[in-house]
Amino acid sequence: MTALAAPTPVVHRAVRDVLPVVLAYAPFGLALGATLAATHLPAWVAWASSPLMFGGAAQLLAVQMLDAGAAGVFVVLGALVVNARLLLYSAALAPHTAAWPTRWRWLAAYFMADPVYALAITRFAGTDTDSPRERLRYYVTVGLVMWPAWMGLTGAGVLLGGVLPTSLRLDLAAPLTFLLLLLPMLTSRPAYAAAVTGGTVAVAASGLPLGLGLLAGAAAGIAVGGWLGGRHV
Amino acid sequence: MYELLVLAVIGLGTYAMRAAFLVMAHRSPPAPVARLLPYVGPAVLAAIVVPAFVAPHGTIALAETAPALLAAAAAWLAWRRLKRNLPIALFGGLAVWWIASWGISAAGGLGLGPS
Numbered sequence: 214m215t216a217l218a219a220p221t222p223v224v225h226r227a228v229r230d231v232l233p234v235v236l237a238y239a240p241f242g243l244a245l246g247a248t249l250a251a252t253h254l255p256a257w258v259a260w261a262s263s264p265l266m267f268g269g270a271a272q273l274l275a276v277q278m279l280d281a282g283a284a285g286v287f288v289v290l291g292a293l294v295v296n297a298r299l300l301l302y303s304a305a306l307a308p309h310t311a312a313w314p315t316r317w318r319w320l321a322a323y324f325m326a327d328p329v330y331a332l333a334i335t336r337f338a339g340t341d342t343d344s345p346r347e348r349l350r351y352y353v354t355v356g357l358v359m360w361p362a363w364m365g366l367t368g369a370g371v372l373l374g375g376v377l378p379t380s381l382r383l384d385l386a387a388p389l390t391f392l393l394l395l396l397p398m399l400t401s402r403p404a405y406a407a408a409v410t411g412g413t414v415a416v417a418a419s420g421l422p423l424g425l426g427l428l429a430g431a432a433a434g435i436a437v438g439g440w441l442g443g444r445h446v
Numbered sequence: 447m448y449e450l451l452v453l454a455v456i457g458l459g460t461y462a463m464r465a466a467f468l469v470m471a472h473r474s475p476p477a478p479v480a481r482l483l484p485y486v487g488p489a490v491l492a493a494i495v496v497p498a499f500v501a502p503h504g505t506i507a508l509a510e511t512a513p514a515l516l517a518a519a520a521a522w523l524a525w526r527r528l529k530r531n532l533p534i535a536l537f538g539g540l541a542v543w544w545i546a547s548w549g550i551s552a553a554g555g556l557g558l559g560p561s
Contacts, residue, residue, distance in 0.1 A: 236533040266457050275453060289452060299463045393521065416496055428493075439481050
């Protein structure tokens, strides 16, 4: 073991961390692709949401709303509300990325999907030994694996949409995937409280339109986490 | 192509939100904000996840909710016990969900429970 205790190159670490996530994302990506293909939109247009948005939750909402004939303004509004969490991710990552060159931060922004954020923040918050350069390498490696994987999985789902048996139900794949991103973040009592509050309020507010229940839950959870965290420090 | 245009507008708006703090922030956020940031991930992901398990199709119904919650518990347990192995936890959770959904609909067909 001691011979192996030398620091693993950060790129290898990133690949080791992201590959299981890709595998775990497979059912969600395939199911989303099949859902995209089942709309009346041209398949390539529906799939184009993958490179344009790089985020399954908003892709699902936008394409389903378009399929149902919703006005473009409401589709944009709904998808942006669902994606407003990325604003929070951006703020949470910023202190760790401040030393990166600007053009790399523009690229990092494009890669900032839930799994990339979850892996990066878990790594950045958990280790103080990584230099900014190593953090950048970790982040970009995760993005460079996750991005083509998501394009391929959703693309395969589009192509296989008519072939997959309807008895193979995958609709719980998305929440299970997000649950497994959440679990490593539950590292303290305030973090648990933030999650419990966020989930409870989101359920109570789930009747709100345009995914506003999600934002209500997020706001309440963040407030409770910050309040408890502040008390204990 | 109208739909493509709508998707592109969403993509641009989404990218702007992603870049907002990452690219624009030139100094660390004020202390009251910095204190809240660690709770962004747990709160947001729980707000996505919990309603999807409790009310899979928008309403709480035993036949839908019970298998989904069982699947979540199974995935959580597998993740904790098996060295945080994501694929096993995910596919284990899906398997539990399939079995529980099948069991409940079979029981419903026999008149033993809610269908």
